[in-house]
Structures are given as C-alpha cells and as structure tokens.
Amino acid sequence: MTSDMPLLQVKNLEKYYDQQAGIVDWILRKDSDPVQAVDGVSFRLDENESLGVIGESGCGKTTLIETLIGLHEPTSGEILFKGTDVSTFDKGDWKQFRREVQMIFQDPFNALDPKLSVRETLEEQLKIHDIDERDRRIRDVLEQVELSPVDNYLDRLPKQLSGGQKQRVSIARALIVEPELILADEPVSMLDVSTQAAILQLLSDLIDDFGVSMVYISHDLSTVSYVCHQLQVMYLGRVVESGATEVVLNEPKHPYTRALLSAIPIPDSEAERERTELPGTPGDPINIGNGCRFRDRCPDRMELCDKTPESYALSTDHHVACHLHSEHDDQGDLNAVSSSGDVANGQSISAGEGGDEL
C-alpha cells in the first residue's frame, strides 16, 4: 500500500430506498418515488484521521454509515477500502473487512445482548475471527476502556452496568479485534453529561494513541471538536459543507451550518444568544427534484437556489455547496456579503410563525 492511498474513499455514493408501497398503490400499479437517503456523498479518510458527519435526524447520516459497513447495497457510487472497491469483495475479503472495520452504536442500552456477560460479548468477536489468547486480550481491552479492576466486570450482565459502562463495553467489543476503522453512531448522545466527557476522551485517545481512524456521526456540533479532525455537514442526503473542524466551527459558510451552530444552547447565564430563526423541519428526501434542498427553510434564499448548487472550494480545506459562495455569480456574492456578518440573521422571515405547515 502506498502511503498516500486513503484508508477509506467514498465516491459519489447514492443510496435510494423504495418506499413501502401500500396495497392501493400496488393495485393502481403506481410506482412510488424512492427515498433519496444518501445522494452523492464523496469523501476520503486517511489513516489515523477522524471525520465527523453532522446533521439532524433524517439527513441520511445513519444510512451513510450503514451503507459504509455493508449493511446496505449502495444504489450507485463507489466505496474503496484500502484502495479496493468493496463491491468486488469475495467472502474472505468481507470477513477481513468485518474485522478491520468496527461499529459503535448510539444506544448503549440496546447495543449489548442482555443475555451475555461482558466476557461472552467480547469473546464472541474473538471466536468469529479466530483469534487466540482470548483471556489476555479481553483483560487488556477492558483495561484500555478503563473498566478496572477487570475481574469486577467480566461476569456482569448488561443490566448490571451503568450507561457509561455499557458504552465502554461496546467500545471494547469494537477494539478487541484491533480494527483500523471505527464507525461511531452518536456514541455519547444518550449518556449523561457526567460520563460524556470520559467517552469522548476515550474515543479521541483511540485515534491519537492507537492509530485508529474514525467516522463519527452526530447531530450535536458541541462535542465533535473533541473527536473529529474533519467535518461534513449533511442535509437531506447531501453534503452542504465540509472542512477542517476548527474552520467549519469558526467560519461556517452554509446557512444550514450556521443555523445548527446558532441553535446550540450556551451554558452561560449571561450569554445573549438569539433563538433560531429557522422555521420548520427538514421534510423527507422524496421527489424533491432539483435545487438546493435547504432552500425552503433558508433565510438567504435566492432565485438561483432552484438550481442545484455545486460544491465550491473556499480553500483547500473548506468546501461549501451554496450559491451564496459561488464566485462566478454576482448576485450570490452580494448576498454573501449581506449575510456574512450575523449568524442566521433571518430578518426576511417573520420569526417562523406558522411558517412550517407542511
């Protein structure tokens, strides 16, 4: 493997679902429009890097991660793992892939089989992948996720563990096979704030100290900086903005990214944060045709937005898919200037009242 080959490369990935057709549709032989859950996502992830995929529920981030790990066939596009297209994998390749790529789930209360002890949960991985020295590995990995003394935890069932401890076991299950890539699906969103920091620290140590790469999905921008080097913001199946984490957090360019950032409560009794001006909720990515998918909620909507925006490079490390930032378009440039000062100033929309009848 050459050093500049990315660990994971995704090219123009699309995943469409057929809607569950009702009996009436079936009788009328009506074809329903597919759900465009993931629509043209591309990125590369180098070794020892971490990428955050950010968006609200329904933006396609979960479908993306499940497609990456091979639970769904992509509709089109390519997923290259260590330079090989996963669609060309044979059975042996998949087995290897399933060892090298591990997943951590959002809900620690359901991620562990309630009937299996910590030891059995971890042992299962080793059995599936035919790995020896099981006892030593189990002990090592539990130390690594800071469940010590190990003997106190080995024979516990999930119901005898707290939320944070369950999530540690989940992480241990992923780590025990020494993966190269971990896909983490909102691993801290269901934990109490008192343990959240510890799990974030643990994940970030995996990247820094153990050379693991990570795709981390979350709806919450306030914690991504602790884990992710790069960010991608998704809206209704498309990436609207991507770049280095500090850049996206400090200089968000897409109106949606700004809205996401501005909606985060600030733990300071004196901070005067404006409530979000964004009306409504994202719809479903069904039959949405051309144009920017955010345009119906966008405070800076222009006529041009009926055309699908390209992804513009603002710098080598910062891309945004929004006409406001197209240099070739005078009108867009004007708008960009007028709205760049204030985050989601949204004066043009009347406080969102009644604006979201769908």
Next chain:
Amino acid sequence: MSDDPLLEVENLTVQYKTKEGMLTAVSDASFAVSEGEYFGVVGESGCGKSTLLLSILNALDSNGQVTNGVIRYKGEEIQDLSEQELNQRIRWKEIAYIPQGSMNSLDPLERISTQAVQLAGLHSDLNEEEALTKFEEMFEIVGIDPERIHDYPHQFSGGMKQRAIIALALFLEPSLIIADEPTTALDVIMQDQIFKHIDDIVDRVGTSIMLITHDIAVVFESCDRMAVMHGGQIAEVGPVTRIDNEPHHPYSTLLQEAFPDIREPNRDLSVIEGKPPRQIGETDYCTFVDRCPWATEECREAPPPLERAEADRSDHFVSCFRKDDVREENEQGTDDRKAPNQKSGSLANDE
C-alpha cells in the same frame, strides 16, 4: 411578580416501596417557585427530578408516596388532595403538564380540538363552544393557524405537534406549567424552536414554568432561578446567574465543567465518576459523597442541611458541609481538590 410563592415544596421526602425496602427518591427537598417565574430543575438520570415532578402533580406510581413534607400551591397544601379535587380544581386549570416525549402524547385517533374539549369538560366549566374559541386563541399564541384545531395529530409536523401540546397546556390558563424534558431526543434546531415558544409564553402570558431537564445550558440560558438535584437531595437552589458564576456545591461546579461549550471547543471537560446512588431507607448522608473530590468523613455522617450560601443572601441556598472551602477554591482558581476516590479503586460508587 408577587412575593408569595406560587408553589412551595417544603422538606419533601418521597419513597417507593420495593422488594429491598423503601427506596428514597426525593429526600428533604425544599424550594419555591414564584408567580411568573421560569424555574429550572437540573440533574442527571437517577437524581430524583422526575419523582419530584410526579409528586407535585400527584401522579406517583402506586408504590410511591410522599412520606414527609408538604407541597403548597397558592398557600394550600395539595399533597393529600383526592383525585376528584385535583381534577376539579388543580390539574390543567392551575398546574398543566408537558410530558417527556410530548410529541407522542397526543391521541392519534382524536382531533386535537376534541382532545381540548375533553380536557375542558373534565377540568373546567367551559362549554364546547367556549372551549373551542379559547383553544383557537391558544393556537394563535403558539403560532399555528387557528383553523387547524380540528386537524388530527398526524396532519401536523413534529414541531407543530409540540406547539399543539404547548397550546393544550396553556389552554385552561394555568398559573404553572411543568415541562419534563420537553426536548429530549430532539435535534438542536427543533429544541431551539420549542424553547423559543416557551420563552414567548413566559413573556406574553406570564405563566410560571418549571422546566425539568438534564441540560444545564438550557437552564442557564432561559430560566430565572434553578435547583440542582443529586441523589434525591437538592444540592443548590438560587438565581441562575448565581449558580452559574458562584456555584457553592461541588456538583454544580463539576456539572458546569462537564458541559461542552461551543464557544470553547477545546476546553477540557470534567468527568464525574459513578452515578447517583440508589438509596434504600432514609438518606442520612450526602448522596454526592462518593463522587465528590471535596468529600470528608463528615459528609457520610449526616445529610447536609440546605442553608444560605452566604449569610447576607436570602435567595441562594446550598447543602454542602464544605461549601465555604469549595467556594474559596473556585474563586482562587486553584485546583487542589484531591482525586476522586474512584481512582483509588473503590467500586461501590460505580453502581
């Protein structure tokens, strides 16, 4: 805002009968909510905040009971009222409730207007017509077209359902609305939209709101006063600016330090090891003791009384034997608290 508190909770202890014995979920809690006040109750899961709210609503599970203390609403003790009295005089009319996961708390088979008329019939003297007129006004307040009161819940988007619930809570003009984690599991933008509407109500209708949440940032941003709960005890109660800037209880301090702040994306977050204990029998010690870096033997010997944080302030109370030391250290910015006992291998507090 009048001086007389709207809701007063005094030395409240709530216990559940379980196989192992009486489980104490709320222990000797005291606080008050004034008229027109936006009051927050913060704590992590297992801290007793849900039990507290259920006891105020008189809706504890059948194995739970108020074993000590009083709950006063407008000066009247309500903890022993009968179901009938509660329904006729208190529920919805005086104290309304926005439940957790409220988006799903509308009956999907009934028009929203029907649900409102039923509420009115149960808890007020309004006839159907009056109820509907009133409900239309409420829809206007929360920003939904009044003509849509006859819709079914499924015709509404998620955000509109939330607002419809708020409209239902407002409907009989209660003096107090209790909201239990109204935005848990929602995305940030939706959360912000909902709090915008709740803010609005406080401003325009003047209703008091008691917000129960695990999210200290939401409380700091919105509320006037707050209580911090841990293990069934009130750790600290006072104006949010005081608790934000001059926390006296170690738990308040640590909770703040554990909370991420988007303005400082690289700040170190503190970890509070363990979780609140499951207390069987009377709580006769500080429930934070096993997680507290400041804890001493004293903290195990008796529950700390809820006292004035500073002698000259009558609005800020804290229950900690070592509050003065904690405050001093926080002020000096020194960090010479000892490592939590967790590190020394004690596992008991992990449970």
Next chain:
Amino acid sequence: MIYLGFISFVLLLAVIGPLIVPYGYNERIYGPDGEILFSAAPTLAHPLGTTDSGYDVLSRIVYGARPTVVTGMVSGFMIFSIGMTIGVVSGYVGGRVGNILMRFTDLTYSIPLIPFALVVVAIFGSGFYVSIVIIGAVLWRGLARVIRSQVLQIKERPFILAAKTSGASTPYIIFKHVLPNVAPMGILFLALGTGYAIVIQAGLAFLGVTDPFVPSWGIMVRNAYESGMMSSALWWSLPPGFLISITVLSLFMLGRRLESQITQNEESMIAEAG
C-alpha cells in the same frame, strides 16, 4: 408452588404409577361372593369404587396419568419445535420465505381443530398417537405468531446489528442472540399449549376419536358417560374430570408465573435504564 408440586406428582404417577397400583387397569374385580363387582360404590378396598366393567377406578386413574403426560409431552414438543422454527425463521429471515411461512400459519388458523380431527381419524383410523399428532400439528400456530413478532423486534436491536457487522453468520446470530432472547416467551407458550393440548386430547377421547383401549382420563369420562351412569356413579365420572382440570390449571398458572417473571425482568431492566 402448589401447581409445580401437582405437576410433579402427575409426572411421578406417570413414571411409577403402573408399578404401585394394586390392580391392572383391565383387571376384573371380584367380590367376596365370587361375583364381579360391577359399578360398586367406594369401599375401603376400592376407595373410588369400580366401573360398570368391574375395573378398579383408582387403579385406572393412576394408569391414566401416563397417557396424559405423554399427550402433554408429545404435543408440547411439537408445538414448541414447529412454532419456534417457523416463528424464528419467518421473523428473522423475513422476505418471501417469511411471508410463505406466515401465510401457512394463517392457514392453520382456519382449521377448526375438532372437525379436522374427526376427518383425519376417518382417514387414518382412530388411535391415541394420531390424536396427539393432530393436536401438535395445529396448535403451534399461536406460538409461531408470538415468537415471530418478538423476533421482529429483537432483530432491529443494535446488538444484532453489532453481531452482523462483526461478521457473524445468520445461524450463529439466530442460535446465539435471537433464541436465548425469545426463549422465555417460547417457554410460556409451551406451558399454555401443553395444557390446552391435554384438554383437547381429553375432548377428542370423549368424542371417541382416539384409541378406546388406552386408559386415559378422557376415555374414563367417556366410558362413564356411555354407561349412562354419569350422575349415579359419581365416584367414577368425577375424579378423572377433576384431574384433567387441575392438571391443565396448574400448567396455565405455571405459565402465568413465568410470564410475570419475564415482565418483571424487563421492567427492572427499564428501571435500570431510566
């Protein structure tokens, strides 16, 4: 506990009953005068009296435990194995296979058990085992449905996904993760199904759809009925009926206990999570 005790007692009778009874189930009892004791009322020597053929009722009852237990076990086994297989496969595999299996299950719901048994007996001839197999071949339907819906829930839980993404095979996931988690519900329905099968078998026996020479409790009730002495020879007609009822009731109550244990476990898990 009483219920468990009673079921153990019936099981014990089934195993050692024939060894301890004083008389054979078709051994004629003679009185002191050398005459056969037809329909004799209870005496110290024959605590439950005799039948119209001169058999000792108590001995017949002890013998009757064995067919009852065999009925319960065979049909219970069939209900459990067919129901679990169809429930788990149609729930977990889903798709076309799942659909076909579920339609097949629906089809069995359209079978009225007793008329169906009458038809089968007309074709294959009446027999003790035939009657049990008929019951087992139909009664798995309830278990299959319940298990399927349980499996549908369980397979969406992340720990199944976790096993899939770490490369576990489908049979492995079914045996290691799905079965242990649906087993409690399966056992509950096994208890209920077994009890139900015993009642139905007794019913079939009473209707004469089974081998009249196997001395089951159902056959005893039938014999009493056919003799026309149902109400006069209460010592003969009542005990087998009571035994059937108590056995079945015990099984049902045992099932209920299991059920409350299952839900309690789940509740305590929820309490932990909350």
